[in-house]
Amino acid sequence: MYSEKVMDHFSNPRNVGEIENADGVGEVGNASCGDIMKIFLKVDNGIITDVKFKTFGCGAAIATSSMVTEMALGKTIAEALVLTNAAVAEALDGLPAQKMHCSNLAADALHEAIKDYQERHPNA
Amino acid sequence: MNHIYLDNNATTPVRPEVLTAMLPYFSEQFGNPSSVHWAGRQVSGALEKARAQVATLINASPAEIVFVSCGSEGDNMAILGTLDALGDKGKHIITTAVEHPAVLNTCKYLEKRGYSVTYLPVDQDGMLDLVELEAAITPETVLISIMWANNETGTLFPIAEIGAIAKKHQVRFHCDAVQAVGKVPVDVQAANVDFLVISGHKLGAPKGIGAIYIRRGTKLTPLLHGGHQERNRRAGTHNVPSIVGLGLACELAGQEMAEKSVQIKALRDRLEAGLFAAVPQIKLNGHPTARLPNTLNVSFAWIEGESLLMSLDMKGIAASSGSACTSGSLEPSHVLGAMCVEVTLAHSSTRFSLGANNTEAEIDYVIEILPPIVQRLRDMSPLYNCRDRETCTVGCESLQKL
Numbered sequence: 001m002y003s004e005k006v007m008d009h010f011s012n013p014r015n016v017g018e019i020e021n022a023d024g025v026g027e028v029g030n031a032s033c034g035d036i037m038k039i040f041l042k043v044d045n046g047i048i049t050d051v052k053f054k055t056f057g058c059g060a061a062i063a064t065s066s067m068v069t070e071m072a073l074g075k076t077i078a079e080a081l082v083l084t085n086a087a088v089a090e091a092l093d094g095l096p097a098q099k100m101h102c103s104n105l106a107a108d109a110l111h112e113a114i115k116d117y118q119e120r121h122p123n124a
Numbered sequence: 125m126n127h128i129y130l131d132n133n134a135t136t137p138v139r140p141e142v143l144t145a146m147l148p149y150f151s152e153q154f155g156n157p158s159s160v161h162w163a164g165r166q167v168s169g170a171l172e173k174a175r176a177q178v179a180t181l182i183n184a185s186p187a188e189i190v191f192v193s194c195g196s197e198g199d200n201m202a203i204l205g206t207l208d209a210l211g212d213k214g215k216h217i218i219t220t221a222v223e224h225p226a227v228l229n230t231c232k233y234l235e236k237r238g239y240s241v242t243y244l245p246v247d248q249d250g251m252l253d254l255v256e257l258e259a260a261i262t263p264e265t266v267l268i269s270i271m272w273a274n275n276e277t278g279t280l281f282p283i284a285e286i287g288a289i290a291k292k293h294q295v296r297f298h299c300d301a302v303q304a305v306g307k308v309p310v311d312v313q314a315a316n317v318d319f320l321v322i323s324g325h326k327l328g329a330p331k332g333i334g335a336i337y338i339r340r341g342t343k344l345t346p347l348l349h350g351g352h353q354e355r356n357r358r359a360g361t362h363n364v365p366s367i368v369g370l371g372l373a374c375e376l377a378g379q380e381m382a383e384k385s386v387q388i389k390a391l392r393d394r395l396e397a398g399l400f401a402a403v404p405q406i407k408l409n410g411h412p413t414a415r416l417p418n419t420l421n422v423s424f425a426w427i428e429g430e431s432l433l434m435s436l437d438m439k440g441i442a443a444s445s446g447s448a449c450t451s452g453s454l455e456p457s458h459v460l461g462a463m464c465v466e467v468t469l470a471h472s473s474t475r476f477s478l479g480a481n482n483t484e485a486e487i488d489y490v491i492e493i494l495p496p497i498v499q500r501l502r503d504m505s506p507l508y509n510c511r512d513r514e515t516c517t518v519g520c521e522s523l524q525k526l
Contacts, residue, residue: 002434010434016504027506034428034448034456034471038506054506056468058430058449062504103449 003093006063013062015069017052024120026112028105035061035102037109039069043117046124048072048080053109060095060103064088068106077114083107125440128486132326132418133275133303133477134444139328139376142369146330149365157362158353167364174371181374182301182320183311184337190357191335191367195302196226198321198336199269201347201358202298203230206267206319207239208345210296214264215239218257218295220271220281221462222246227269227300228458240264249411250279250463258289267296272304272320276446276459276475277410278419280308287316296342302326302334306377307385307416318342322374324366329373333366384480389417391487392478396420398491403498409446409460409473418478421446423460423469426508427501432474435497441490446473468507 002010019040029035035057042050051072053065068088072080085107089095095104118124129137138146149170155163157171175186192198207217219231221243231241242260246252252270261268268290273280283299290297298319304310306327312320317337324333338344338357350359399422400406409421424432429445436443446457448471455461456470465473476490502508 010431011438013504031468031471031507034468036506054504056426056505056507057428058447059434060449061428062431099449 001096002059002063003095005067005092006060006095009063009066009092010059013053013066015052015066015073016054018054019050019052022113024113024115024117026109026114026116028109028112029057029061031056033102034058035105037061037065037105039065039106039109039113041072041113041117043077043121043124046076046078048075048077051110053106058099058103060099061105063092064095064104064106065109067091068110072110077117080110081114083110126486126489128441128482128489130476130478130482130486130490131442131444132479133278133475135325135331136328136479137481138325138330138369139373141376142328142330142372145372146365146369149368153364157364158351170368171362171364174367177371177375178322178335179337181310181378182305182322182337183313185340187355188312188337188340189335190338190354191333191362191370192321192358193332193360193363194334195224195300195321195323195326197347198319198323198334199224199226199298199300200230201336201344202319202321202338203227203234203267203269205344205347206296206298207234209343210266214262214266216242216262216264217267217269218242218244218260218265219269220244220246220252222250222274222276222279222459223269223271224275224300224302227271231269244270246279246462248463248465249414250274250277250409250459251411251414252281252286254282254285254289257286258293261289261293261295265293265295267298269298269300272299272301272310273308273416273419274410274459275303276457276473277421277463278303278416278477279411280304280414280416282414283315283317290318291316303416306373306381307418309381312337312339319344322370324370324373327373327377329370330366333363333370335370380480385417388478388480388482391482391484392418392420392476394484395476395478395487395490396422398487399494402491402495407465407469409463409465416477420476420478421473422476423465423473424498424502425469425472426505427498428471429474431501432472432497435501436490436494439493439497441493444475444477446475447471 429447
């Protein structure tokens with residue numbers, strides 16, 4: 001049911017953890033639907049220099065979280081803001097149809113983290 | 125990689141001796157038992173032998189056994205057929221909030237058609253309150269439908285006491301015994317049931333065969349209309365090979381249950397004790413004692429069930445989960461919901477259901493492999509050891525009750 005890339009990111013997730021004194025933190029999802037994703041950012045001169053995630057959720061939720069951190073790392077804020085959930089799913093060679101809605105929120109979590117960064121750094 | 129199968133409440137393999145007994149009925153003895161000629165006569169004896177084998181296991185008469193295609197058909201037949209036959213006496217059904225969808229969704233279908241249904245609640249162990257059951261009976265009540273054993277948690281309901289209440293109030297009693305037959309003793313006389321449903325593939329017979337016990341003389345409108353098979357109770361050409369298989373599986377279950385249930389329970393208890401010793405912050409779902417000998421349902425706080433199942437699957441271990449992700453809906457298990465299990469714990473619930481083929485070495489392997497998997501997923505979870513209380517209000521606060 002899952003692609004090899006999903007299984008790879010689920011088994012060996014990239015960038016798991018938290019960032020102490022992160023420049024931005026974003027969280028999406030809720031416990032009742034079984035998925036919570038939290039993204040931590042370090043931003044330097046408008047470039048994402050470190051990104052980490054913590055996720056409570058199914059295999060797809062963990063794999064998309066891992067993938068979005070890989071895609072965002074090294075990108076500018078502007079570039080990261082145009083990353084979409086669909087692009088994350090595509091980078092994983094697709095997700096099962098029933099996962100597209102509930103577990104494919106990783107780009108939203110990234111955008112929340114960027115929003116938090118921008119609110120905390122209005123002059124950046 | 126070794127395959128370890130701990131999902132016997134989902135289905136079981138066909139037993140080798142059952143398969144052997146079935147094989148001649150596909151080609152050599154292919155007749156239709158309703159035919160009067162030699163080909164039909166060759167198989168009608170096998171059909172009636174199987175009927176007697178099923179009847180013996182549950183202390184019924186062979187004439188009270190009707191073969192059906194699956195447990196869901198039997199449940200639909202008992203509920204829809206009773207309400208149709210007795211509709212002029214009343215339109216009220218009593219069931220429980222934790223039934224299998226075959227019963228729950230049949231009741232919901234009837235509700236849309238003007239019938240009323242009481243869904244009895246359960247307590248935190250998944251147990252019913254019989255005072256509430258009796259209080260729910262009204263002059264309109266024509267059917268009580270309550271399962272023998274819960275498929276998700278293994279909790280056993282006090283069926284004989286429920287049967288006595290139904291008899292006292294002259295209300296028909298249907299029991300979905302799909303998870304019980306073959307695992308624990310089932311006696312339709314002692315339990316005072318009017319209908320009882322069995323599914324073949326839960327006890328080593330093939331998928332696609334089941335049986336319903338209908339107490340002699342009980343009015344029931346058929347679900348399938350057509351030929352005169354099964355004394356006009358159920359039309360359709362008999363699935364002879366599978367019926368033969370179900371018969372033998374029931375006979376073997378009767379011979380072996382006492383011994384095997386002790387052996388399976390010992391393994392289940394070993395798994396339960398091993399996991400509780402090795403993994404902190406886990407919760408048993410289901411009754412601590414009134415429970416099927418093969419079933420263990422536990423929640424691992426802070427992690428989600430599907431990701432745990434996937435990790436176990438990668439190690440060759442097959443189990444199941446009550447998480448929304450595995451049920452195909454957005455809500456976690458309705459059974460755990462009815463038991464007031466906190467929602468993230470419900471998402472993390474994992475069911476291990478053992479069978480006669482499991483070994484001590486397999487159980488020890490699971491006990492060894494599971495704790496690091498749980499820890500890996502917990503280390504990834506924002507709910508675990510979370511420092512920032514505000515970001516996980518749902519998770520932390522309610523989970524602290526553990």
